[in-house]
Amino acid sequence: MLTSDPQQGASNYSPPAGRSIWLSHASDPGVLLQGIIMMNISRRNLIKTGAVGVLAAGVSPMLSATSVFAQGETVAVGSLHDLTGGTDVYGVPSHACMKMAIAEINAAGGLLGKQIELKTYDGQSDIKKFPQYAQQAALQDKVVMLQGAITGASREATRPVLRRYKVPFVYGTIYEGGLCETNAISVNTGSDQQAIPLLDWSFKNLGKKVFYIGADYNAPRNIGIWTNHLANQNGGTVVGEEYYPLDVTDFSTAIAKIQAAKPDYVHSCLVGGPHMAFYRQWAAAGMLKKIPIVSVVFGGGNEHMVLTPEETDGIIVAYNYFEEIDTPANRDFLARADKTMGASRPYINGIAIGGYTGPMIWAEAVKRAGSFDYAALMDALKTDIEWAGPSGKMVLEAKTRSTIQDMHIMQVENRKWKLLETQSQVRPFDFGGACDLLANPRNTEILVPKV
Structure with a gap:
């Protein structure tokens, strides 16, 4: 099983029994x-x-x-x-x-x-x-x-x-x-240096049930693997997993699936301009204040400054640097x-x-x-x-x-990032x-x- 070094806030791992998650070249x-x-x-x-x-x-x-x-x-x-x-x-x-x-x-x-x-x-x-x-x-x-x-x-x-x-x-x-x-x-x-601290924190603080939604290409699918693995490590469950092409702008079906699955939080790896529609539609459906969203990619294109606070407040991310x-x-x-x-x-x-x-x-x-x-x-x-x-x-x-x-877990509030936790020397x-x-x-x- 994977083991975490609490002194480092890090991740020193050995393979989980019966499942390999590395060595694919x-x-x-x-x-x-x-x-x-x-x-x-x-x-x-x-x-x-x-x-x-x-x-x-x-x-x-x-x-x-x-x-x-x-x-x-x-x-x-x-x-x-x-x-x-x-x-x-x-x-x-x-x-x-x-x-x-x-x-x-x-x-x-x-x-x-x-x-x-x-x-x-x-x-x-x-x-x-x-x-x-x-x-x-x-x-x-x-x-x-x-x-x-x-x-x-x-x-x-x-x-x-x-x-x-x-x-x-x-x-x-x-x-x-x-x-x-x-x-x-x-x-x-x-992505592991972001996903591991963020999801370990999320399973501890937000709940054990996560719904994963990502763009349909290699990296978000890799992060989906991390999400499933870290759910197992934290006694959690991935209650849904969906991938969407980069040009998709209608997320009504995705939102309905998330609502039906009733997760404690959503892990989003949606990227790019069209996928910003998810956050707008999520807020319009009244979900932003009901089910938290965490992400290892949100904010990379300064989405928190493009979208309105009503569409983003409360989203949680992890990066090595914030202003x-x-x-x-x-x-x-x-x-x-x-x-x-x-x-x-x-x-x-x-x-x-x-x-x-x-x-x-x-x-x-x-x-x-x-x-x-x-x-x-x-x-x-x-x-x-x-x-x-x-x-x-x-x-x-x-x-x-x-x-x-260091990795910093932050939550957006009125287009600014508020510190929730720092994990040192990941x-x-x-x-x-x-x-x-x-x-x-x-x-x-x-x-x-x-x-």
């Missing part, structure tokens, strides 16, 4: 944001992009780009985010946070005596652009690190290119979990963000914050290595790296290249020891839950 996994039909939220013109055409230079794929970085006073890193197109609502604030991090590193004297030059590429919400720009970044611009790729599809198009040219890849968004590769540094959370975290470190971070990005900046949520934490954690690894050289950096990553930021203490775990960090799930990059550094697969 996926070459084309889904992700929390993949395939989402996006909401119409203004980008506020935060950035101007510097994307240019691709140069496929004749450089040996065995040559590390980081071994031929500029010998002058600057060194280049790359930002490959969606600055236009359907997923720019995530890419624009993530890129803005990355720009802020690089500016702060430079203002503090740079890194190893060099100023960081940020090369910006716009993925344009087009999967084909990502391998092209990754190759340009490695071969033409000779970046020593590249961060970005919001969706699972863009991530999977990007990381083989960077692995080939030995350019460290920092992945800064929330995702389905299971990324296990020495060249890929995940500074945000897998409402009331600590001196976060208040200082937000003051700097206001100064750097301007008063019209977007709300910085648990997705966007990865744009800031990624360069900072990478910089700690470079300092430890004492070099931008690829081999030296990979050697430095063989031990845990600790850094404290606006969301608290973060530890990049050597064996998984994923991040241990560990990334290691799939029963299957993700151990110290023992198996050649692994490049994605591990996903499997019944």
